[in-house]
Amino acid sequence: MTEVRVKICGLSGEETLDAALDAGADLVGFVHFLKSPRHVSLDKGRRLAQRARGRAERVVLLVDPDDTLLAAAVEALDPDWIQLHGGESPQRIAEIRARTGRPVMKAVGVAAAHDLVALPDYAAVADRLLLDAKPPLGADLPGGNGRSFDWDILKGVVLTSGTMLSGGLDADNVEEALARTGLAAVDVSSGVEVRPGEKDPAKIVAFVAAARRRR
Numbered sequence: 001m002t003e004v005r006v007k008i009c010g011l012s013g014e015e016t017l018d019a020a021l022d023a024g025a026d027l028v029g030f031v032h033f034l035k036s037p038r039h040v041s042l043d044k045g046r047r048l049a050q051r052a053r054g055r056a057e058r059v060v061l062l063v064d065p066d067d068t069l070l071a072a073a074v075e076a077l078d079p080d081w082i083q084l085h086g087g088e089s090p091q092r093i094a095e096i097r098a099r100t101g102r103p104v105m106k107a108v109g110v111a112a113a114h115d116l117v118a119l120p121d122y123a124a125v126a127d128r129l130l131l132d133a134k135p136p137l138g139a140d141l142p143g144g145n146g147r148s149f150d151w152d153i154l155k156g157v158v159l160t161s162g163t164m165l166s167g168g169l170d171a172d173n174v175e176e177a178l179a180r181t182g183l184a185a186v187d188v189s190s191g192v193e194v195r196p197g198e199k200d201p202a203k204i205v206a207f208v209a210a211a212r213r214r215r
């Protein structure tokens, strides 16, 4: 079995970024979305991304970005990945890939089996898919809500290689989530926090260790 890939998302400070890097996270995510408690300015994102260069893949997370924001985010963070966490269409994803020359990870919200119908169209244009729990109706945030979806929905579904599982994961449930879905890549935000936006180094270490127990 291949080693599980781990992404820690919503890092906004040097200390917790270092904890993720030292714990061996494969990807580190920086959220640029004003409504988020994990929002980092482009200047802060630039500094954090520089700090992580060469130690993990750097991901900038954007929600329905226009071309001006995209260009500014790419210039500032020089990301290895652009994660799109809004209502971007497959056509817009193809445009963003072409415009930026960066690989794109598309987050798809899942609540029920019918949400998986969208996956082939996204898989055709995105470099990677990230399956996240759909946010509750009227939520401020399209992700980072600490909710999980019924992993058994994925049983028998053929997913593209590298697909990441996300939503409500933590050190206590990540092994079971990996076992039940058969996926080999996970993403976490709330599950390594003490409160929204405040990451906990000890929880980051515990999460990476728990995910890696599953090989």
Ligand SMILES: O=C(O)c1ccccc1NCC(=O)[C@H](O)[C@H](O)COP(=O)(O)O
Residues within 6 Å of the ligand: 009, 010, 029, 031, 033, 036, 037, 038, 039, 061, 063, 085, 132, 141, 142, 143, 144, 145, 146, 147, 148, 166, 167, 168, 169, 187, 188, 189, 190, 191
């Ligand atoms: O984390 C945020 O604040 C956020 C804001 C806007 C769009 C997406 C956001 N997070 C997306 C992530 O990548 C999270 O890691 C993912 O949704 C899982 O979150 P959680 O359930 O809190 O672990």
